[in-house]
Amino acid sequence: MSVLSKEYNACIYARLSRDDGDKLESDSIINQKALIRDFISKHPEIHVVSEKTDDGYSGVNFDRPAFQEMMEDIRSGKINCVVVKDLSRFGRNYIEAGNYIERVFPFMGVRFIAINDSYDSLDRNQSDSLIIPFKNLINDAYCKDISVKIRSQLEIKRKKGQFIGAFAVYGYLKDPEDHNKLIPDTYASEVVRAIYKWKLEGMSQGRIAEKLNLQGVLCPMEYKLSMGIKVQTNFKVRKQALWSPRSVTRILTNEIYTGALIQGKTSTPNYKVKKIVAKDEAEWIRVEDAHEAIIDRRTFDDVQRILQKDIRSAPDEEVVYPFSGYLKCGDCGQNMVRKTYTAGDKRYTYYICSTRKAGKGCSTHQITGDELQDAVLQGIRSRVDSVIEMEELLKIIESLPETQRNVFNYDAQIVKLKEDIERNRSFKMKLYENLQEGMIGQEEYFLFKKSYEAKIQSAEAAIRAVEQERQQAIEHNRESYAWIDVFKKYQNITSIERKTIVELIEEVIVHEDKKISIRFRYGDQYTKLAELLGNYSDMAAE
Ligand SMILES: [Zn+2]
Incomplete structure (x- = not known):
């Protein structure tokens, strides 16, 4: 299993903006694309599936339509490789760019190539060399204006130390301009989206936690710490906290990701009693659209429904089967239970009434997994x-x-x-x-x-x-x-x-x-x- 044998579905990304002082000749969209196509023609494992162009958009922020479309394609699995002419085409804000290249892309399994900077994320030896192209980016003579922006970004990053214990929920950062406001954290918000997506696809919280740990994604607490004391990487003695089913559940049930801010859930009766009591739901203060949503309302509601169903079915099971919690016996109204048996080298699934199984009456209502699939598929169609x-x-x-x-x-x-x-x-x-x-x-x-x-x-x-x-x-x-x-x-x-x-x-x-x-x-x-x-x-x- 050689790494190189993997196939890549690539997006060609090009960007041009006069405001950035781009050298119009060499940076023209046509030239960028020609260069990239030439490069890809020498890499048979890379297939171009889409081209995205932000013409007239500055590289200072990532709020560009084509860029965002590309991120959508990454999330939906349509592409797993991004190719640009050089890093400055990708972005001129090196903290944000670094966030994408060092955190977001590796997390989502995306190969990133910046041709003129000779950077390819597939080449492991290169991970340190990323600093060099970034430096080039800063040293660009026409980037004076941008370097000011970078400095203020650095300040923001320093201030991020405050997030330790400041309770900005994982997935968000406190807005540096307005500390009462939350803004999505580019990297962590992708992790949150992935967690919701996996849950919808039927993974249990335990499996999700395992997957995150395997991928080396820091759990919320560790992540918070890493933001605050990023420089002191030598102190790695302490055992790292890991993702747990509980921390995943916390993320799956937190309405904050829909943009709603709910406060005042608890209170202390008076200053003498230090006890915290939960307040009535009616007393909670809720503000819709208080900040940018990471998870849309429908996805959130769907996940809540799944969590309810999971509780009713099999909380301990590793995988949540497609029908878990959804099958009811037509006679006694109880849940159907899933059973398997092996014949030859094949495993078969069937379902029977739980009342029957418990020997408390009813009849089997037996149906095989395949029969059920077919029938439900037909019904849906x-x-x-x-x-x-x-x-x-x-x-x-x-x-x-x-x-x-x-x-x-x-x-x-x-x-x-x-x-x-x-x-x-x-x-x-x-x-x-x-x-x-x-x-x-x-x-x-x-x-x-x-x-x-x-x-x-x-x-x-x-x-x-x-x-x-x-x-x-x-x-x-x-x-x-x-x-x-x-x-x-x-x-x-x-x-x-x-x-x-x-x-x-x-x-x-x-x-x-x-x-x-x-x-x-x-x-x-x-x-x-x-x-x-x-x-x-x-x-x-x-
Ligand atoms: Zn029954």
Whole structure:
């Protein structure tokens, strides 16, 4: 197993900015790309899968669209190699650049090549030589302006000593400009994202911790220390703390990563009592979007649901199987249990009712792993198909003029209310005639008049409310159909992973005859939309 035999899917990255004083001739995007292509042509193990160009973006920060797209491709596993002409094309902020090259890329298994600096991360002997190209970067004559920035970056780094015990949660740093604000830590936030991704893919917290330790990723505490006393690398006597299932769980359950800041979870009753008591959830102070999110809300919620399911299924198991916690017996409603047996050199999986297994009644409800996979796959496919069909219908409806849109039900309601008003108005008029004709007295007249007026008023208010609702329905339709996209992602599904189950399914009920029924997520929304669309097809038929 030679390292060189590995294949690399590479992204060619080019950047140009007049503000940086780039030498336009030699640094032109075309020249950069030509140089890189020439280099790659001599490396058969590298395949170009994408080219990213930031034209007109300074190298001082990494907030460049093409660069960020490239990072997305790295996260999704599309590429595992980045090739640039030289380091200055990658970035001119050497602390940030170093962060990517020394920490982020190695962690994500990305090979990084800066051709003119003769740097290739694959070449292990070179890891120290990285200093040299970085120096070149600083010494660049036209970089005066940038060196000022670097100095202030160094100051920031010095200040990072304060993070020890300052409780900036792993994944974030305190904003050097505003100590009450958190900003994502480039390196640690990638680790956080990876932890969530692995969890969604079905790994247990124990396995995640193991993987991180194997990859040499420092646990939050060690990482904090490394930021503070980075210079004193000689003091390596102390035994390093490692990632544990608990520290992984802490990260998986911390809502702070969604951008929400929740404070005031605990308090001390008074100054004499040093005891810390947990406060009622209602008393917590929460601020949404207090800082940049590292994990989007949906991913966070999905992970919380998985953690719940894990607790209900097999907390001690090494791997969390795709269906763990999702299978229910169709008769007794209890969990199904996973069993395996080996025949020849193959291992087979099947599931049976846990009540039956415990000898407490029920029947086996036995189904093999393969049968279950096939059935669930089929179920998902047909649901996805029908969701896509619904969306197409929806698009047609949305292209209709407003008057023909989903205002039908509302219209009927409004017509009825208007009739109510008319009726009460005519009653009211009749009432006056009745009074004049002497059929009713003054007292009765005022009493009835008042009641008719009240009815008219409440009907008018109801019309306003319905109209408002109708307007909102039109405006929010699109937004409330975000769940459709969740299903659409699985249009070409061929196999079932834990992530798929978690995203799409509430539970799978296994019946005695190997039939299954699937309770999908967003069931209410699905039914509502089906009803709405049903109304339309009714209307069309009329
Ligand atoms: Zn059962």
